[in-house]
Amino acid sequence: MASEDLHPAWKKCHQRGRHFFVSTDSLEDISELADFARVELEEPDAPLSKARRAACQALLSRTHRYAVLEPLGDIHCIAVAWREQPLRSMKYASRLVKQLRDQSSVPLEATLLGHGSRAMALTADREGSGR
Numbered sequence: 001m002a003s004e005d006l007h008p009a010w011k012k013c014h015q016r017g018r019h020f021f022v023s024t025d026s027l028e029d030i031s032e033l034a035d036f037a038r039v040e041l042e043e044p045d046a047p048l049s050k051a052r053r054a055a056c057q058a059l060l061s062r063t064h065r066y067a068v069l070e071p072l073g074d075i076h077c078i079a080v081a082w083r084e085q086p087l088r089s090m091k092y093a094s095r096l097v098k099q100l101r102d103q104s105s106v107p108l109e110a111t112l113l114g115h116g117s118r119a120m121a122l123t124a125d126r127e128g129s130g131r
Helices: 027-042 050-066 093-105 108-114 118-128
Strands: 013-016 019-022 067-072 076-082
Touching (some): 027 050, 027 076, 050 067, 050 093, 067 093
Antiparallel strands (some): 013 019, 067 076
């Protein structure tokens, strides 16, 4: 029954040796993986081991490499767009966690209007609809 509750992104994982791979063309899948990693880093259920922390940081870094991530509240994040070219590999994934944390502390309206993203279009749509 627990496997029925899994997001479809987790069913797309496969293992080669000691590495796991996800093949996807969906931003929703990337959002799920990035959000899982960030929540594990920000509010883990149990204390994180060094290996698990490194794995979560690597997962968050790799999702950020291929998609633009924006914070959603204090501990969540969402992928809003694919990158034209993947970023170079990041050695310091902890910087990404700090960057997302700093962005989430900025007031929501300033964040939404400060980035050229889908969020800005959503905000403009709300204003036009009279909400």
